[in-house]
Amino acid sequence: MFARRSIQNPWDGKIEPFRIIGNVYFVGTYQASSHLIDTGDGLILIDSGYAKTLYLVIRSIYKLGFRPEDLRYIVLTHHHWDHVEATRQLVDLSGAKTLIGEKDAEPARGYFDPDILLKDGDTLTLGNTTMRFVETPGHTRGTLSLFFDTQEGDATYRVGMFGGAGMYTLVKERFDYEGCREDYRKSIHRLQEEHVDVFIGNHVWNNDTENKGKLLLETGKNTFIDETLWPTFLDFCEKRLDELIEQDA
């Protein structure tokens, strides 16, 4: 679980797009996750990914029968380049408004001009979807996690994403800021209070997006729907933090 493989070329990370559940689609790559929400009144994209893999994201959007021109909002979970680098290109293509945590806005400006700065508890409503944002600092100061409901048949599922789970900036030499480890732990505890039926990954290794997607496309079996995945992943994150702290001691 939570394993990763290394990628050489942009095209090596190509993943066939698929519908995860309800109005939620995966359009990202192995290198960087991007999720598309079809709200019935335009599209929301969560994270744009690297510029070099943008052609794959655009291919995926078209392949699912949507048009990148119909993007209305692009939500950026945090300011790191693997999440935001292709944002300006997509804004030029679509006129979409960009949203990012207010504490990540400054470092993001190198990549795009943030239109809407999000604070804890803010929401975004478009068409049939209302997204709720929770500040979960640690990985970066302004990392946002997000939650929304989606319908499939008669059922409603709570979808959730931890917007910055990686340990990269929690290693001493690469601290994003002083106190980031303490914040990261608090953020995990806060996220543990949320119920999530469908955990979507901020990177594919978070929730084994690639294999779950393949299984779904090939057999129709949907292993994304599993309320145990969210708490299991959060426990894993906290354990990794403990290990990191132990190594420094």
Ligand SMILES: [Zn+2]
């Ligand atoms: Zn990051």
